[in-house]
Amino acid sequence: MKNILILSANPTNxxxxxxEQEVREIQQTLRQSNHRDEFQVxxxxxxxxxxxxxxxxxxxxxxxxxxxxxSGNDGLVLEDxxxxxxxxxxxxxxxLFQGFQTEVECVLLNACYSEIQAKSIHQHxxxxxxxxxxxxxxxxxxxxxxxxxALGAGEPYDKCFESGLxxxxxxxxxxxxxxxxxxxxxxxxxxxxxxxESNKTMPSSQENPxxxxxxxxxGNITISGNSGTNYQAFQAFNTVDSEVNLDQSYTQTVGEHSxxxxxxxxxxxLKQEIAVTNALNSIQKKQAEFPVDLIATELKKxxxxxxxxxxxxxxLKKGLEGVETLAEPVMKVAAILAGVWx
Numbered sequence: 001m002k003n004i005l006i007l008s009a010n011p012t013n014x015x016x017x018x019x020e021q022e023v024r025e026i027q028q029t030l031r032q033s034n035h036r037d038e039f040q041v042x043x044x045x046x047x048x049x050x051x052x053x054x055x056x057x058x059x060x061x062x063x064x065x066x067x068x069x070x071s072g073n074d075g076l077v078l079e080d081x082x083x084x085x086x087x088x089x090x091x092x093x094x095x096l097f098q099g100f101q102t103e104v105e106c107v108l109l110n111a112c113y114s115e116i117q118a119k120s121i122h123q124h125x126x127x128x129x130x131x132x133x134x135x136x137x138x139x140x141x142x143x144x145x146x147x148x149x150a151l152g153a154g155e156p157y158d159k160c161f162e163s164g165l166x167x168x169x170x171x172x173x174x175x176x177x178x179x180x181x182x183x184x185x186x187x188x189x190x191x192x193x194x195x196x197e198s199n200k201t202m203p204s205s206q207e208n209p210x211x212x213x214x215x216x217x218x219g220n221i222t223i224s225g226n227s228g229t230n231y232q233a234f235q236a237f238n239t240v241d242s243e244v245n246l247d248q249s250y251t252q253t254v255g256e257h258s259x260x261x262x263x264x265x266x267x268x269x270l271k272q273e274i275a276v277t278n279a280l281n282s283i284q285k286k287q288a289e290f291p292v293d294l295i296a297t298e299l300k301k302x303x304x305x306x307x308x309x310x311x312x313x314x315x316l317k318k319g320l321e322g323v324e325t326l327a328e329p330v331m332k333v334a335a336i337l338a339g340v341w342x
Contacts, residue, residue, distance in 0.1 A: 005061035009047045009068040011085035018137045033152020063106045070111035090120035098124040122182035127157040139175035142167045259340045270329045279323045291315045
C-alpha cells in the first residue's frame with residue numbers, strides 16, 4: 001500500500017482556490033483505477049508549518065501532493081495558527097525532504113511559481129513536479145487527475161506527468177507549458193558506494209536523461225553507472241523494503257544451493273548486528289541495510305546477478321570499514337559469497 005499524502009493550504013488572506021474539489025477528484029480517480037487497492041489517499045487540510053514534519057512521520061507517504069499557493073523565491077504558502085499565510089523557504093523544504101528521501105518517491109507541488117521549490121527538493125527526491133508560472137484552478141485540477149489516472153494504471157512517474165499534460169491539452173486549456181518535472185530513474189543506475197561516515201547527501205543533477213551516464217545519491221549511498229545495464233537486477237534493489245525478512249522462502253533453485261542458504265543465514269546475522277551496534281546512528285544503520293537487502297534479494301532469484309552482488313559486497317566493505325564489531329561478519333559474508341560461484 002502506497003500512501004498519497006495530500007497537503008492543502010488556503011490561508012484566509014489569500015485568493016480562494018478549489019482545493020476540496022482537487023482532493024475529491026484525485027480520490028475519485030484512484031478509486032476508479034485498476035490498481036486502486038495499492039493506494040491510500042490521506043488528505044490533510046489547513047496545513048501549518050509545524051504540521052509538515054509530524055505529518056510525514058505519522059503517515060510515511062510514498063507521494064506528497066501539495067495544493068495551494070506558491071510565491072516563487074519567497075516560498076510556499078502555508079498557514080499560521082490564526083489561519084493567515086506564512087512562507088516556507090526552498091532551503092527549509094529541501095532539508096525537510098532530505099530526512100525522508102528513502103521513503104518519499106514523488107513530490108507534486110500543484111501551486112503557482114513552485115518550480116524553484118521543486119528544484120531544491122529534487123536534490124533528495126527523484127521525482128518532483130512544480131509550476132513555472134501562475135496556474136489556474138482548472139488546469140491544476142486537470143493535471144492532477146491526469147497524473148493520478150496514469151498512476152492508477154500502473155505507469156511510472158514520468159509517464160504520469162505526461163498524462164497530466166495531455167489532459168490539460170485535451171480540455172483545450174492553454175497552460176500545458178506550466179507544469180515542470182524534475183526526474184531521474186534510479187533503476188537505470190548501478191554501482192553502489194556506501195559511506196556511513198558521512199551524514200551529508202551529495203548534490204544531484206537536476207536532470208538525468210536515461211541515455212546519459214550519471215551519478216546520484218541515495219541517502220549516503222552513491223549510485224552511478226550506465227543506463228540499461230542489469231536493469232531488472234537493480235530494479236529489485238530499488239523496490240526492496242529495507243525491513244525485508246531475510247529468512248522468507250525463496251525459489252527452489254536457490255533453496256537447493258547450500259552455499260546460498262549459508263549466505264542468507266549470515267546476511268540475517270549481519271543485519272541483526274548492524275541493528276544493535278553503537279558505532280552507527282539510526283540513519284546510518286538504515287542505509288547500511290540497503291546493500292544487505294540487495295544481496296539477499298538477488299540470491300533468492302533463480303539466476304542471481306553475480307556482478308551486482310559483488311558491487312554490493314564491496315559497498316559493505318568500504319562503507320563499514322572502521323566499524324570493528326562488523327568487520328568480521330562482513331568478511332564472513334564476503335567469503336561465503338565468493339564460494340558460491342566456484
